[in-house]
Amino acid sequence: TREAEGEIGNIFRFLGLTVGLNIKDKNIEEKKLAYKCDILYSTNSELGFDYLRDNIQNDIENLLMTREYNYAIIDEVDSILIDEARTPLIISSPSKQGIQFYRDANRFVKTLKENSYIIDLESKTIELSEEGIAKAENFFQIKNLYSGNNYSLIHCIKNALKAVFIMNKNKDYLVDNNKVLIIDQFTGRVLQGRQFSEG
Structure with a gap:
């Protein structure tokens, strides 16, 4: 976020490049604009979930990834490509059971x-x-x-x-404000916005 909206982003903009930010809180229109930029800052999980959502999308107007990128720069590459690669990205729907x-x-x-x-x-x-x-x-x-x-x-x-x-509370998950938050087994960090795929 800092790079996209801060000094580095301003340098890219000064050079005539567009800079987008793709984070979980963005709505679909904001994400579409971000993906059309020359440079896109994003988290790995958000890229992964957007890819999955695009592949189950029925309406071509709602596709996010409509532009090809030539390069990817990955911060903390070992964590992203090795540690977090073991955590599957699964799209789940809300439970129908009460x-x-x-x-x-x-x-x-x-x-x-x-x-x-x-x-x-x-x-x-x-x-x-x-x-x-x-x-x-x-x-x-x-x-x-x-x-x-x-x-x-x-x-x-x-x-x-x-x-x-x-499951072990405070090892596999924690409860905060009556919400279950998944803990990454490799990093020990909370996986914001993730749910257990089975409910």
Whole structure:
């Protein structure tokens, strides 16, 4: 931000070049203008997400990346291309389930004992065991947890299992002003504007 709007940006403008800034808070029109500039300052994640959004865009008028660039200068290249490259950029949509659905799944998961789930901490995967499935069917008063109309419930239970038994508060995430913020496992920094892809 400092370079684009400060002294360096002014030098580029003096030389007849246009300078744009692409950050998360910009609306689509501001981003389109920034991408049309000769020089674009941006974060790596914002470039990545804009690329993904362009690739699922139905309206050509809303495309952001309409200009080709010849060069890229990357500040802290080792961090960007090595450390942060391990963090996938995934576009997710808002959840259709109400908060109560998640609360019920969380309440259920907190009643489980070790023999009710199968966990692999190395791959960070967890699922209900046969005993856990029976407990879920009893808790939610359903006949078959894996029938087609329980997809959303299964999704909420899996997320609750991960949250309770795999994720560690203040290591994997933190809560600030009732919002869950993801912590980058490599840098320890908060990943602003990111969400867990599964909800």
